[in-house]
Amino acid sequence: MSSLRLGIDQAYLKDTFDQLAEIGRDPDGRGYQRLAWTEAEREAHRWFRSKAVQLGFSTWTDHAGNSFADFTGGADPSIPALAIGSHLDTVPYGGAFDGGLGVVAALAAGKAIRESGLTLARPLRLAAFTDEEGPRFGTGLLGSKALAGALDMDLIRNARDSTNISLNSAMATSACDLESLPLVQQSLKRFAGYLELHIEQGPRLERSNTRTGAVTAVTGIRQISVYFHGKTNHAGTTPKPERKNALRAASETIVRFSDWVDQTDNLVANPGKILVHPNAANVVPGEAQIDWDMRSPDSALLDQAYAKLAEYAENAAASMSMQATHQLFHDVPPCPLFSPWIQITEQCAHELDLSITRLVSWAGHDAGVLGLVIPSAMIFVPSRDGISHAPEEFSDDAALVDGTQLLGETALSILLKEGPL
Ligand code: GLV
Numbered sequence: 001m002s003s004l005r006l007g008i009d010q011a012y013l014k015d016t017f018d019q020l021a022e023i024g025r026d027p028d029g030r031g032y033q034r035l036a037w038t039e040a041e042r043e044a045h046r047w048f049r050s051k052a053v054q055l056g057f058s059t060w061t062d063h064a065g066n067s068f069a070d071f072t073g074g075a076d077p078s079i080p081a082l083a084i085g086s087h088l089d090t091v092p093y094g095g096a097f098d099g100g101l102g103v104v105a106a107l108a109a110g111k112a113i114r115e116s117g118l119t120l121a122r123p124l125r126l127a128a129f130t131d132e133e134g135p136r137f138g139t140g141l142l143g144s145k146a147l148a149g150a151l152d153m154d155l156i157r158n159a160r161d162s163t164n165i166s167l168n169s170a171m172a173t174s175a176c177d178l179e180s181l182p183l184v185q186q187s188l189k190r191f192a193g194y195l196e197l198h199i200e201q202g203p204r205l206e207r208s209n210t211r212t213g214a215v216t217a218v219t220g221i222r223q224i225s226v227y228f229h230g231k232t233n234h235a236g237t238t239p240k241p242e243r244k245n246a247l248r249a250a251s252e253t254i255v256r257f258s259d260w261v262d263q264t265d266n267l268v269a270n271p272g273k274i275l276v277h278p279n280a281a282n283v284v285p286g287e288a289q290i291d292w293d294m295r296s297p298d299s300a301l302l303d304q305a306y307a308k309l310a311e312y313a314e315n316a317a318a319s320m321s322m323q324a325t326h327q328l329f330h331d332v333p334p335c336p337l338f339s340p341w342i343q344i345t346e347q348c349a350h351e352l353d354l355s356i357t358r359l360v361s362w363a364g365h366d367a368g369v370l371g372l373v374i375p376s377a378m379i380f381v382p383s384r385d386g387i388s389h390a391p392e393e394f395s396d397d398a399a400l401v402d403g404t405q406l407l408g409e410t411a412l413s414i415l416l417k418e419g420p421l
């Protein structure tokens with residue numbers, strides 16, 4: 001154990017957080033627009049790299065646009081590094097803390113580790129991943145999936161945003177080549193493991209008055225488009241029995257499947273996006289698409305839920321003489337995190353006199369992808385009112401400091417440990 005050797009510079013932490021919070025801020029106060037592969041995300045990565053250079057770290061980027069910053073601390077640079085960090089993109093109209101906190105905390109913890117002058121057994125790497133959120137192209141966790149070698153290149157090649165821009169051309173604006181993504185995995189051997197601080201994004205820590213969380217597992221996620229193929233026709237003249245209203249079948253599926261989910265433990269499912277064609281009040285819609293996000297730490301339950309969703313959709317469509325089809329476009333298996341590092345996190349929290357509890361993450365994280373291929377762990381701090389993916393997302397200064405101290409101490413314990421992790 002490191003026994004509290006680090007002094008986190010709280011003014012640096014706060015100032016750095018405030019600097020990042022200027023990037024991609026909506027001018028009308030509706031949160032943040034640092035969507036993947038936009039100028040705002042690029043600006044955040046440039047800012048991160050320049051902050052890391054100021055701290056004396058050596059920066060590099062990979063073919064997925066992920067940014068890294070290395071400090072050997074006296075360790076042999078050929079030894080795989082411990083990475084700490086998070087992501088810099090946001091959901092549309094998202095908050096300042098999701099992802100941003102983990103990157104800022106990594107800079108502040110990295111500064112403290114460097115200034116401690118301690119000789120490390122392995123190098124430290126600060127990490128800022130791209131396209132973690134995914135709503136623009138349906139390609140969540142792209143940066144960490146590329147590193148883990150877990151990308152489905154067929155889906156990636158076909159990905160387009162709502163304005164029909166292809167992922168390929170959006171990546172080109174960030175000087176990234178989509179066809180080079182499989183090369184990213186070659187650097188995985190340079191990573192010993194990954195540690196991520198994140199806001200909880202739910203209400204459990206706040207409601208139990210607990211200052212920190214040690215994440216035991218990250219939920220599995222499946223995102224599925226369900227398509228209803230009806231018949232476009234006149235809203236007034238089409239005889240009722242002959243109407244094939246795709247929106248109605250989609251609505252019935254939303255209600256019935258959601259009722260089933262409500263009765264099922266250890267599973268959540270969200271109908272989060274709907275597209276209707278031609279989307280006019282006086283036209284019976286011939287096509288409708290609903291995008292679902294379903295989550296569980298239990299893969300078998302995700303299999304069952306996907307089958308149920310397909311069944312409800314097919315039944316709703318058949319009752320109106322139409323067809324339903326579906327496509328899985330984002331699939332992340334549940335990921336147990338590395339138990340020795342969960343124990344180190346708890347031990348460091350005790351030394352720092354921070355209350356800590358174990359919990360499962362129902363949000364997706366880069367640690368939930370990297371944890372499938374390298375040792376990974378996560379620390380949570382409370383979110384006010386449990387709100388996230390919204391402009392009201394907030395964690396107070398005490399949570400920022402608690403989380404950064406715990407991140408720094410846990411990282412240092414791992415960095416000082418000789419031999420196997
Ligand atoms: C990302 O924050 C997710 O949980 O979808």
Ligand code: MN
Binds near residue numbers: 098099132198364
């Ligand atoms: Mn996040």
Ligand code: MN
Binds near residue numbers: 091098133389
């Ligand atoms: Mn998020």
